[in-house]
Amino acid sequence: MNIYKKAGALILAVMLMALQWMGTVPQASAATVENGAMISVQDQNGKSIIPLTVVPIKKDSTALDVLKKAAKTKNTKIETKHSDGLGEYVEGIGGVKPEWSEDNPVYWGFFINGVTSQKGLSNYQVHPGDDLMMKVVKGEPKTVKPSISFLK
Helix, strand or coil, rough: CCCHHHHHHHHHHHHHHHHHCCCCCCCCCHHHHEEEEEEHHHHHHHCCEEEEEEEECCCCCCHHHHHHHHHHHHHCCEEEEEEEEEEEEEECCCCEEECCCCCCCCEEEECCEEEEECCCCCHEEEECEEEEEEEEEEEECCECCCCCCCCC
């Protein structure tokens, strides 16, 4: 009888893997939430600071609003400063605070749907379905490939 339990468990595992490969397992998506955007935050090594989170948005929501809502739901501290030229900008997220220098040009990169943003968080008005990402980067990347993990 024990062999039947093992065989059943193996068959179930193979079936679940096949379903995932076929794409029938539901995936997180801001497009599935009416008036929602997704956001995630990673450090320079790709480690998640704020996992992929779907946040409801309003008509005038900025990316900074989305980041603050996600951080609040994940109990993560956000440190911001205000500049007359830039508006409100992020200095630190979850204790990670990149230090820019000529020898080590690291900073918070902001990406919209995988592409480097030409606007700051407080100046970008979010659209339903946007996939936002903050990541500590070095230099000037054009696009990023986010690493996504599922929450248990």
